[in-house]
Amino acid sequence: xxxxxxxxxxxxxxxxxxxxxxxxxxxxxxxxxxxxxxxxxxxxxxxxxxxxxxxxxxxxxxxxxxxxxxxxxxxxxxxxxxxxxxxxxxxxxxxxxxxxxxxxxxxxxxxxxxxxxxxxxxxxxxxxxxxxxxxxxxxxxxxxxxxxxxxxxxxxxxxxxxxxxxxxxxxxxxxxxxxxxxxxxxxxxxxxxxxxxxxxxxxxxxxxxxxxxxxxxxxxxxxxxxxxxxxxxxxxxxxxxxxxxxxxxxxxxxxxxxxxxxxxxxxxxxxxxxxxx
Amino acid sequence: xxxxxxxxxxxxxxxxxxxxxxxxxxxxxxxxxxxxxxxxxxxxxxxxxxxxxxxxxxxxxxxxxxxxxxxxxxxxxxxxxxxxxxxxxxxxxxxxxxxxxxxxxxxxxxxxxxxxxxxxxxxxxxxxxxxxxxxxxxxxxxxxxxxxxxxxxxxxxxxxxxxxxxxxxxxxxxxxxxxxxxxxxxxxxxxxxxxxxxxxxxxxxxxxxxxxxxxxxxxxxxxxxxxxxxxxxxxxxxxxxxxxxxxxxxxxxxxxxxxxxxxxxxxxxxxxxxxxx
Numbered sequence: 001x002x003x004x005x006x007x008x009x010x011x012x013x014x015x016x017x018x019x020x021x022x023x024x025x026x027x028x029x030x031x032x033x034x035x036x037x038x039x040x041x042x043x044x045x046x047x048x049x050x051x052x053x054x055x056x057x058x059x060x061x062x063x064x065x066x067x068x069x070x071x072x073x074x075x076x077x078x079x080x081x082x083x084x085x086x087x088x089x090x091x092x093x094x095x096x097x098x099x100x101x102x103x104x105x106x107x108x109x110x111x112x113x114x115x116x117x118x119x120x121x122x123x124x125x126x127x128x129x130x131x132x133x134x135x136x137x138x139x140x141x142x143x144x145x146x147x148x149x150x151x152x153x154x155x156x157x158x159x160x161x162x163x164x165x166x167x168x169x170x171x172x173x174x175x176x177x178x179x180x181x182x183x184x185x186x187x188x189x190x191x192x193x194x195x196x197x198x199x200x201x202x203x204x205x206x207x208x209x210x211x212x213x214x215x216x217x218x219x220x221x222x223x224x225x226x227x228x229x230x231x232x233x234x235x236x237x238x239x240x241x242x243x244x245x246x247x248x249x250x251x252x253x254x255x256x257x258x259x260x261x262x263x264x265x266x267x268x269x270x271x272x273x274x275x276x277x
Numbered sequence: 278x279x280x281x282x283x284x285x286x287x288x289x290x291x292x293x294x295x296x297x298x299x300x301x302x303x304x305x306x307x308x309x310x311x312x313x314x315x316x317x318x319x320x321x322x323x324x325x326x327x328x329x330x331x332x333x334x335x336x337x338x339x340x341x342x343x344x345x346x347x348x349x350x351x352x353x354x355x356x357x358x359x360x361x362x363x364x365x366x367x368x369x370x371x372x373x374x375x376x377x378x379x380x381x382x383x384x385x386x387x388x389x390x391x392x393x394x395x396x397x398x399x400x401x402x403x404x405x406x407x408x409x410x411x412x413x414x415x416x417x418x419x420x421x422x423x424x425x426x427x428x429x430x431x432x433x434x435x436x437x438x439x440x441x442x443x444x445x446x447x448x449x450x451x452x453x454x455x456x457x458x459x460x461x462x463x464x465x466x467x468x469x470x471x472x473x474x475x476x477x478x479x480x481x482x483x484x485x486x487x488x489x490x491x492x493x494x495x496x497x498x499x500x501x502x503x504x505x506x507x508x509x510x511x512x513x514x515x516x517x518x519x520x521x522x523x524x525x526x527x528x529x530x531x532x533x534x535x536x537x538x539x540x541x542x543x544x545x546x547x548x549x550x551x552x553x554x
Contacts, residue, residue: 112490112505112506113506115508115511116463116465120465147425147426148424148425148426148463148464149424149425149426149492149495151462151463152488152490152492152505152506153490153491153506158463158464158465159465161465162465185428186393186425186428186435187425187435188393188397188435188436188438188439211429213389213429213430214430214495215426215429215495216495218426218491218492218493218495228389228390228429229389229390229429229430231392234392
């Protein structure tokens, strides 16, 4: 059964990249004033900042830090590149600790022209290499399967089945999966793979936006919830039936929305959250 | 094992849409002069033509008619729309008979906002409704899974596994699948689903092009073989190991290639066919 409509903002989380024109300080103030309850911080927003102070300011404003975006990007053409990727993930874990983020979302990576099977192996090795550090830091990790249209350069993990299989294989309590409706809505196995992830207590994050018809840009033409063809409420019902009760994270990359007044955009996000999520 | 390089054009087929600026008469003459051996005709190229004469002219020029593109698009919001789709597929079967095409490729369709499960049911019903007519006409049908980025509006059949399952369910000798590397290259199950399709003698067509990084347009930015990240030769090896020995069909939608001299483009296709297919 589809979930019931949301009637308040107690589970609303916004990704800083959704309101890309705002700095972390602006986002902190504006999200809090708008009644947003959670924030997922993209690492770019932490550059030239005292990260611990950013985390304190977010909490002082009443915001929960939901996750840090993003780790991953493990595949590389040579060993030095793969080592650098692991080091960068160690740094992301340090940043998550400083920020007070309980979770890092992993966009796993791909190298154009490198066989997907090779990238998939490097991803497994890369995640394996950071699991102990994540556990010591008490930071959880979520493998986010990306839409197959990103298999060339962003992630060779393209279905929730693959994420589940990787979690089974690495078998580590720190590791789970993120379900982003944009990436997985088309998958005929989605419901069953969500159930499978739920049985292992593995769903760590739930991201929403919508798929516009036509989509005019592969990266930055995501829609506001309700503006496209994804039955977001149905998928929310599936993840909740599978035991997920965390924040609902609005993650929208959109040249058209980034060009408008971000305060007005945030109000539209709130309406779309109540009406179509 | 990847297949060996192709050393002649005996299996080279070109889709008329690949050289979109050419009429069917121009394509007939230019393909034949270039040594292309097969042609897949898109239905738009038959408008205002005597279809039987087109087929005769193609064969007189030494070209094999490989297939007619495309039937399908079964889902619709109402029964009248679904009935019209079936009628259009009957017409496609008639056109295939007139043209002398042994096969129709099915792009199955989707209705934006209609649940994918509903569209998938309508697709199964639509195909079931045309199977007898196809058999009477001695025309085969190939379900072409489309890339998940087309699930909103072009096809709710997005993996070869789905095509195989649909073939199993409808269980009709007339029905098979088309493997287009652009749509399926990312799929972690691709090899096993090709083997499965092969075991049932179900692979009816093999389409090639490449995935460019970055892809700048969801529809019309396909690459020439070798220009992108798809290991086409490996996938060709898989379909050939699975028993497919038919034409290798070059199907490229590309604003950039359609803008260039089509004769020069055809020469580049031939080079890419030998070098990267």
